[in-house]
Amino acid sequence: MSKNQPKAGSAAAPDGEVKARVLIDCDLGKCNEVVLVDAALAETMGDLIDTDPAAVAYAESIAKE
Numbered sequence: 001m002s003k004n005q006p007k008a009g010s011a012a013a014p015d016g017e018v019k020a021r022v023l024i025d026c027d028l029g030k031c032n033e034v035v036l037v038d039a040a041l042a043e044t045m046g047d048l049i050d051t052d053p054a055a056v057a058y059a060e061s062i063a064k065e
Contacts, residue, residue, distance in 0.1 A: 014036070016038060016039055016040075017036045017037060017039060019035070019036060019037075020034070020035055020036075020042055020045075020049035020050060020051045020056065021033075021049060021050045021051075021052075021055040021056050021058070021059040022034075022035060022048070022049055022059075023047065023048055023050055028048065028049065032059045032062060032063070033063070034059045034060055034063065035049070037051075
């Protein structure tokens with residue numbers, strides 16, 4: 001993934017991608033940002049991102065503040 005990874009919006013993720021909450025600052029983004037990640041790649045990034053819908057919803061809610 002590159003630093004230019006597009007950030008997830010409120011629209012549904014494209015096929016093959018999932019929304020994920022970034023857990024720590026890394027190449028995907030800063031902590032608590034929501035990004036789109038390839039679903040297969042997301043499965044290998046356990047400690048960097050959280051794809052649980054509740055985690056994504058929380059990150060989206062605090063981004064609006």
